[in-house]
Amino acid sequence: MSQIFEAISPELSTAPVREVFYPELPRLLPYAYHPRAAQIEIASNGWIRRQLGACFASEAELLFFLRQRNGIYGPLTVPEADAQRALDIADWYQYVTVIDSSVSDRSGLGADDGAARRVFADIVADFTADGGAAEAAAGRVTDTAADAGARSATEAAYGNAAKDLWRRISPGLSPAQKRRFGASLAAFLRGCASEIRAKLTDDVPDFETCIQVRLDSFGCDFIELMTEYGAAVDMSDVLPELAEVHDHCRRQMIIINDLLSWRKEQAQDDKMTVVRVLTEREGRGIQDAVNRLCELVEHHERTYIALRDELLAGPLGERPDVVAYLRALDHMMGGSQEFEYLTPRYYGDGSVWDGSTSGWLDLDAPVVRFRSQPSSAAREPAGGPAAGAAARCPVDHGRALGSAPAPAPAAAPAADRSPATAPAAPRTRPAPRTWRVAVANGAVPVLGHALHLWRRPLEFLAGLPGQGDLVEIRLGPKKAYLACHPDLVMQVLLEARTFDKGGPLFEKARLLVGNGLVSSEWEDHRTQRRMLQPAFHPSRMPGYVSLMREEVEGVLADWQEGRAFDVSDAMHALTLRITARTMFSTSVGERAIPEVAYCMPLIMRGVYQRMVAPTGWQERMPTPGNRRFDALRARMHAVIGETIEDQRRAGTDRGDLLSILVNARDEDTGAGLTDAEIYDQVMTLLIGGTETTGNTMAWVFHVLAEHPEIERRLHAELDEVLPDGRAPEFADLPRLDYTWRVLNETLRMYPPAWLLTRTTTKRTELAGKVLEPGTIVMYSPYALGRQAAHFENPERFDPDRWLPDRSAGVPRGAMVPFSAGNRKCIGDAFGQAETTLTLATIATRWQLRPAPGAKPNVAVPKASLGTGPLDMIPTPRRRRVRTGSPTPSEIS
Numbered sequence: 001m002s003q004i005f006e007a008i009s010p011e012l013s014t015a016p017v018r019e020v021f022y023p024e025l026p027r028l029l030p031y032a033y034h035p036r037a038a039q040i041e042i043a044s045n046g047w048i049r050r051q052l053g054a055c056f057a058s059e060a061e062l063l064f065f066l067r068q069r070n071g072i073y074g075p076l077t078v079p080e081a082d083a084q085r086a087l088d089i090a091d092w093y094q095y096v097t098v099i100d101s102s103v104s105d106r107s108g109l110g111a112d113d114g115a116a117r118r119v120f121a122d123i124v125a126d127f128t129a130d131g132g133a134a135e136a137a138a139g140r141v142t143d144t145a146a147d148a149g150a151r152s153a154t155e156a157a158y159g160n161a162a163k164d165l166w167r168r169i170s171p172g173l174s175p176a177q178k179r180r181f182g183a184s185l186a187a188f189l190r191g192c193a194s195e196i197r198a199k200l201t202d203d204v205p206d207f208e209t210c211i212q213v214r215l216d217s218f219g220c221d222f223i224e225l226m227t228e229y230g231a232a233v234d235m236s237d238v239l240p241e242l243a244e245v246h247d248h249c250r251r252q253m254i255i256i257n258d259l260l261s262w263r264k265e266q267a268q269d270d271k272m273t274v275v276r277v278l279t280e281r282e283g284r285g286i287q288d289a290v291n292r293l294c295e296l297v298e299h300h301e302r303t304y305i306a307l308r309d310e311l312l313a314g315p316l317g318e319r320p321d322v323v324a325y326l327r328a329l330d331h332m333m334g335g336s337q338e339f340e341y342l343t344p345r346y347y348g349d350g351s352v353w354d355g356s357t358s359g360w361l362d363l364d365a366p367v368v369r370f371r372s373q374p375s376s377a378a379r380e381p382a383g384g385p386a387a388g389a390a391a392r393c394p395v396d397h398g399r400a401l402g403s404a405p406a407p408a409p410a411a412a413p414a415a416d417r418s419p420a421t422a423p424a425a426p427r428t429r430p431a432p433r434t435w436r437v438a439v440a441n442g443a444v445p446v447l448g449h450a451l452h453l454w455r456r457p458l459e460f461l462a463g464l465p466g467q468g469d470l471v472e473i474r475l476g477p478k479k480a481y482l483a484c485h486p487d488l489v490m491q492v493l494l495e496a497r498t499f500d501k502g503g504p505l506f507e508k509a510r511l512l513v514g515n516g517l518v519s520s521e522w523e524d525h526r527t528q529r530r531m532l533q534p535a536f537h538p539s540r541m542p543g544y545v546s547l548m549r550e551e552v553e554g555v556l557a558d559w560q561e562g563r564a565f566d567v568s569d570a571m572h573a574l575t576l577r578i579t580a581r582t583m584f585s586t587s588v589g590e591r592a593i594p595e596v597a598y599c600m601p602l603i604m605r606g607v608y609q610r611m612v613a614p615t616g617w618q619e620r621m622p623t624p625g626n627r628r629f630d631a632l633r634a635r636m637h638a639v640i641g642e643t644i645e646d647q648r649r650a651g652t653d654r655g656d657l658l659s660i661l662v663n664a665r666d667e668d669t670g671a672g673l674t675d676a677e678i679y680d681q682v683m684t685l686l687i688g689g690t691e692t693t694g695n696t697m698a699w700v701f702h703v704l705a706e707h708p709e710i711e712r713r714l715h716a717e718l719d720e721v722l723p724d725g726r727a728p729e730f731a732d733l734p735r736l737d738y739t740w741r742v743l744n745e746t747l748r749m750y751p752p753a754w755l756l757t758r759t760t761t762k763r764t765e766l767a768g769k770v771l772e773p774g775t776i777v778m779y780s781p782y783a784l785g786r787q788a789a790h791f792e793n794p795e796r797f798d799p800d801r802w803l804p805d806r807s808a809g810v811p812r813g814a815m816v817p818f819s820a821g822n823r824k825c826i827g828d829a830f831g832q833a834e835t836t837l838t839l840a841t842i843a844t845r846w847q848l849r850p851a852p853g854a855k856p857n858v859a860v861p862k863a864s865l866g867t868g869p870l871d872m873i874p875t876p877r878r879r880r881v882r883t884g885s886p887t888p889s890e891i892s
């Protein structure tokens with residue numbers, strides 16, 4: 001293993017320092033140390049010395065291995081296991097880590113994949129029924145002198161250790177688990193051999209091939225088995241049901257491992273790591289690759305949680321062993337990540353963890369930890385956390401990551417399911433730095449800044465980041481703070497328990513949506529999110545998309561050449577119909593839709609006015625405006641109440657969202673939701689799913705009319721992907737790359753959710769300022785998207801800024817149109833599919849131009865940022881069709 005030493009302790013060179021920024025990962029899963037962690041680690045280190053000492057070239061190498069603290073991996077990943085089992089597991093993981101280290105070493109097993117395969121075959125035989133199991137049963141647990149003579153000391157050591165482990169572990173496994181154990185070990189060793197081969201042949205695989213090899217070489221099968229062993233359960237009979245959960249769990253762990261071990265792997269010239277795939281195979285810069293992979297980690301973690309919750313909400317949730325296993329799997333993932341921050345294995349021999357989980361990491365220094373500032377101006381390349389993080393699911397399952405990006409089904413976040421699985425407090429540690437904390441300019445007596453927010457809110461907000469990273473605003477007697485710096489925004493969003501839903505927006509939103517998902521506070525939110533999540537499962541997206549197609553086609557059937565119409569109204573009507581159809585599949589629902597369409601925009605405007613009102617008395621006055629507002633709310637209530645009643649009467653599952661809500665039962669009490677609770681969720685989804693997408697669509701047609709060159713490029717893509725002029729199917733969406741960039745740029749410049757508020761639930765600190773409980777904290781996707789510090793020429797509509805290379809430097813918190821953390825939009829994938837499909841279908845067939853004198857009016861934005869009435873005139877578009885080589889021919 002001597003080359004490992006050399007590789008990890010490179011000579012200091014005069015080459016420019018290479019540094020990469022590692023964004024904070026969400027860490028939604030719990031982690032804990034086993035109560036006997038310290039004793040287990042020591043005992044396990046003793047076992048390694050006794051059993052596998054012969055596998056190390058010298059005492060120094062053995063000590064080097066032990067300093068990596070591999071013995072703590074077991075106690076961190078099975079914190080609730082019986083102590084003996086936790087020790088068995090610790091030894092097991094150390095055992096495979098010794099093999100893994102030797103595989104990385106070209107003077108050890110890594111020298112020759114053929115030889116390694118032979119050693120591995122012996123190890124498998126020592127473990128499986130022909131070898132270890134049978135011998136263990138007969139009490140023969142060590143190699144005899146004769147056996148040992150035929151094998152090298154190293155091979156004999158591997159064999160003896162395998163037998164010892166098998167003797168201890170196998171009695172706790174069922175016959176099915178024993179069979180799985182053999183197969184899992186074989187898979188691990190097969191993966192190791194493939195890694196050796198790749199290294200020797202200089203092959204960098206594509207993304208999916210790499211993942212497939214890593215699934216084996218990371219030992220995913222036995223990680224799950226060890227989790228079962230730790231929880232004393234057998235999941236062999238439900239593996240198919242767990243397959244999806246496992247897939248996301250595995251990918252999350254592998255990608256985190258590859259990200260955090262990158263310094264070591266690149267020093268050892270490892271080919272089988274997803275970082276290398278992205279940098280070498282897909283030609284990304286290292287920062288871009290890291291950003292992408294961080295997005296993937298978040299995606300897999302959230303999808304894992306969503307799927308896990310879905311399983312628990314179904315019949316398997318009745319089985320205590322499944323519940324115990326999934327809880328153990330949470331700890332496995334959370335603990336595994338904790339280990340990867342902790343181990344000196346990836347940060348250099350002698351490094352000591354300072355608790356940091358994000359920051360700049362030097363790729364070349366012998367000993368490193370995350371730093372708050374880069375140490376070199378020559379870092380490669382300058383840039384911050386995940387670009388376009390809020391944009392979409394970056395996962396292209398089953399394809400190379402670099403191919404056409406997809407507005408594909410992103411996993412929506414899910415709340416945790418019980419106190420035991422409550423998310424670990426997000427450990428955002430903004431860099432110790434000097435923050436600029438300011439009071440916004442232009443306060444007037446009594447009203448403070450309320451008039452600015454009332455009269456010219458966008459201009460006012462966009463000017464605040466120039467004044468400070470955290471800016472105090474006065475709303476009459478109340479103070480509020482706008483987080484302007486992206487890192488502060490991420491802190492607010494990730495520390496969701498401290499910065500909980502609240503503040504003027506949500507207080508007023510409760511007038512409309514009561515205690516629905518978007519406005520509920522931490523505790524309620526977790527239960528609610530679990531209940532609603534199944535409706536947004538990726539598997540439902542193809543069905544939703546075909547329904548969206550029907551609705552868009554229906555709307556287009558009424559368009560007439562040259563006849564102006566209000567595009568904002570039309571898009572809201574369309575998105576409302578789409579959301580409502582996913583919610584109510586009945587004729588009663590159909591009747592409710594026009595009523596809701598009429599009331600909603602008027603109510604939304606009233607909510608915004610109440611939100612920025614400096615005092616609360618105006619809304620209680622019996623003015624005509626207030627009476628109208630109350631009447632509209634009552635009307636909406638009545639019509640939705642009717643659909644709920646209809647669903648209750650029917651009692652059947654109609655496959656729509658209303659059925660999910662009416663049939664939902666509390667896990668503990670078995671109680672269902674009251675009509676009032678269902679009403680709140682229906683209103684939440686109707687508003688969340690209509691205003692946002694409707695406004696986005698209106699803006700996009702406005703900007704296209706203003707930018708003919710961008711429109712021309714959009715048309716070119718549509719003609720290529722949809723040459724026959726049909727509406728896209730679900731499978732077409734990933735190919736509409738430019739369409740997606742146009743929409744993402746629209747969301748940057750005109751985010752529908754332009755100002756959002758939170759309230760602190762306890763005394764806390766933000767930007768070094770102490771905030772008392774109950775303090776209002778806000779963030780503005782609009783103001784963030786207009787900052788020149790993060791977006792070059794921010795007033796320019798430039799979809800290509802979302803090309804991977806150009807977007808690499810955009811800090812994660814600077815682009816949050818769908819928010820982030822556990823309150824991230826539940827309908828993000830739905831919304832992105834909907835806007836992509838709508839834009840593609842309309843722009844394939846029609847071109848819209850403003851009616852004379854028509855332009856957006858944002859002087860008084862509502863709770864959601866819209867264009868206001870926007871009359872546009874449709875003209876049928878003539879498409880260019882490519883056949884083979886680009887020979888344009890016109891079709892109508």
Ligand code: HEM
Nearest residue numbers: 517518688689692693753756817818819823825826827831
């Ligand atoms: C362009 C489309 C959309 C945008 C820009 C958007 C934006 C957002 C944002 C920023 C939030 C977080 C609010 C906060 O931080 O306080 C949010 C939450 C939410 N959105 Fe969306 N949204 C979109 C589409 C949708 C759709 C289509 C639906 C439903 C069909 C939906 C339903 C919701 C719900 C229920 C929440 C609350 C989630 C929670 O707190 O757990 N949204 N959305």
